[in-house]
Amino acid sequence: MRRAGQGRIAAAACAALLACAALLAPAWADEGADAEAGRIARRDLALIEARLMQMPAQVPGTPDLYAIAVAGDGDEHVFRNEALYFEELATVRYGAAGRTLALVNHPRSLDGDPRPLATLENLRAALQGIGARMDPEEDLLLLFLTTHGSRDHALSMRLEGHVDAGLRPAELREALDASGIRHRLLIVSACFSGGFIPALADPSTLVITAARHDRPSFGCGDSGSATWFGRALLVEGLNRDEGLVGAFEYARRQVARRETMEDVAPSYPQISIGADIATRLDAWEASLARGPRLPYPHPL
Secondary structure (H helix, E strand, O other): OOHHHHHHHHHHHHHHHHHHHHHHHHHHHHHHHHHHHHHHHHHHHHHHHHHHOOOOOOOOOHHHHHHEEEEEEEOHHHHHHHHHHHHHHHHHHHOOOOEEEEEEEEEHOOOOOOOOOHHHHHHHHHHHHHHHHHHOOOOOOEEEOOOOOOOOEEEEEOOOOOOEEEEEEHHHHHHHHHHHEEEEEEEEEEOOOHHHHHHOOOOOOOEEEOOOOOOOOOOOOOOOOOHHHHHHHHHHHHHHOOHHHHHHHHHHHHHHHHHHHHHOOOOOOOEOOHHHHHHHHHHHHHHHOOOOOOOOOOOO
16 A cells, blocks of 8 residues: 555656646747847847948048848848848949948858848847948938838748748838938838838938839749849849939839730839939939949859
8 A cells, every 4th residue: 555655646746747847848948049049139239230340430521322231031042142242232333342231031141151130120220330320411321121021011021940020111210210310222122012112201212112012023932043123123223324213214124024024913113212312312323433343143
């Protein structure tokens, strides 16, 4: 009887321990995930700050260009391709040497090519840092976002196991306003990206989108080297000598031709140009000594 009773007690104790372990294991897992997320967040802010500290001082009397690239969806290589090309294009051809920063959701950003991840928090930090370094009366921001977009106008910010969010127009506008940056050149390359125009447009802002608010754009896919709009605007249009608005008009024609050839519904790329930014952009482009045309490093 005693041994049987001891067995029942031992069994009960064992069951209790197993139940406790089952309850605690998710907590341990959550704590580990939270610790890793905190480590990456601190790493990202350190990378952003290091990049900001390396930027040349603002040159009084000269409009300087600052450029930020955001590759939102890390499930496909194409967005990283475009963001890194944009960063180099701004450096080599558009005079932003040393004043560029790329936020990239991609496995290589964590291993092999360390870069801050594309999150709203990191975008806010990058904008705040650049806003503090530029002259708001003289300088311009060129912001390029490339990712998937949803019908309800959210940009995918995703890297499996690390980032899973949507960037909405009001959040992007709030981050821009909080930075103090006045003269804004914004490119949103995503499906349904025209839905960002109402929130972002103002007299000091130019907004280019890859599609109308109710239309998808084309060319993403893991094997893609560039989206259709990215290729037409960045690789072709901005390697011409017709300025940003001219590059957009060229891209709109090229995308329309390709959509006709591929027999898909038109995406209708959009542009909104504020009265003040139009004057500012013309003056900057008139004074710009463009660098050489930049080949795209990925096969097209």
